[in-house]
Amino acid sequence: MGRGRQPEAGRYRKRSQSGILRILKDFYGLAVLAACMAFAAGYYLSVPGELARFVPFLAYAPTPEDTTHARFGICGHGPRVNCIVDGDTVYVRGDKIRLSDINTPELFSPQCRREAELAARAQKRLQELMNQGPIKLQSGVGRDRDVYGRKLRKITHKGRSVGDYLVAEGLAHKWRGHKQSWCS
Numbered sequence: 072m073g074r075g076r077q078p079e080a081g082r083y084r085k086r087s088q089s090g091i092l093r094i095l096k097d098f099y100g101l102a103v104l105a106a107c108m109a110f111a112a113g114y115y116l117s118v119p120g121e122l123a124r125f126v127p128f129l130a131y132a133p134t135p136e137d138t139t140h141a142r143f144g145i146c147g148h149g150p151r152v153n154c155i156v157d158g159d160t161v162y163v164r165g166d167k168i169r170l171s172d173i174n175t176p177e178l179f180s181p182q183c184r185r186e187a188e189l190a191a192r193a194q195k196r197l198q199e200l201m202n203q204g205p206i207k208l209q210s211g212v213g214r215d216r217d218v219y220g221r222k223l224r225k226i227t228h229k230g231r232s233v234g235d236y237l238v239a240e241g242l243a244h245k246w247r248g249h250k251q252s253w254c255s
Contacts, residue, residue, distance in 0.1 A: 139163055139208065143201040145194065155201065158193025158243060159234075160221065163208060169221035171211050173234035173243040176253045183254035193242040200233045201226070 139153075143161065146154035151162040158175025161168050175197075176190035209225040217223055226233045237243035244251045 140205050143198055145198060155194055155198045158190060158197050158237060161197070161201065161226070167221045168208065168224050168226070169217050169219075170226055170234050171223040172225050172232055172246055173237055174246050174250055175237060175243045182252070186253035189242060189253055193237055196237060196240065196242055197233065200228060200236055203228055206233070 141153040141163070144154050146156050146162060150165075151167075152165050154162050156162070156167075157178040159170040159173055161170075175193040176186040178187075178190035178194055181187035181190055205228070207227045209227060211223055211225060214223060234243055234245075238245055
């Protein structure tokens with residue numbers, strides 16, 4: 072009965088401890104993974120349009136006349152869900168929309184100081200109009216998208232085009248198929 076044949080006293084205990092530690096490590100990893108998945112699911116369920124972007128069969132299919140109740144900020148960095156790009160371009164539920172009935176001054180490449188000033192005012196005024204209550208998106212009879220891939224829509228509030236407000240205030244031109252100068 073030599074010592075070499077008998078198992079060491081702590082040998083089995085070490086294996087069982089390492090087994091328990093292994094199980095705890097696996098459980099911890101699963102718990103962290105589950106927490107990350109729950110956080111991501113909560114985010115995508117809380118931001119309108121985001122879940123539909125990753126799960127196509129849940130996508131929202133707008134009708135030709137679609138009513139939206141939302142708050143609109145100015146677009147910045149990060150997700151663009153409901154925000155104002157400039158005086159005639161907005162994001163509604165993640166879709167980039169070009170107001171089809173007007174053209175406003177260029178905010179990002181103005182040709183003169185007057186155009187830059189009017190562009191900033193048009194953006195701010197469009198934000199105010201979009202936040203005054205429910206808006207309706209109406210498809211036109213022509214093309215569905217412009218050359219940049221933006222959806223072409225007329226946006227109305229209480230039955231009146233938001234573009235009409237901007238035109239009446241001198242912040243937009245009626246769209247006639249071409250841009251008009253803001254610098255003359």
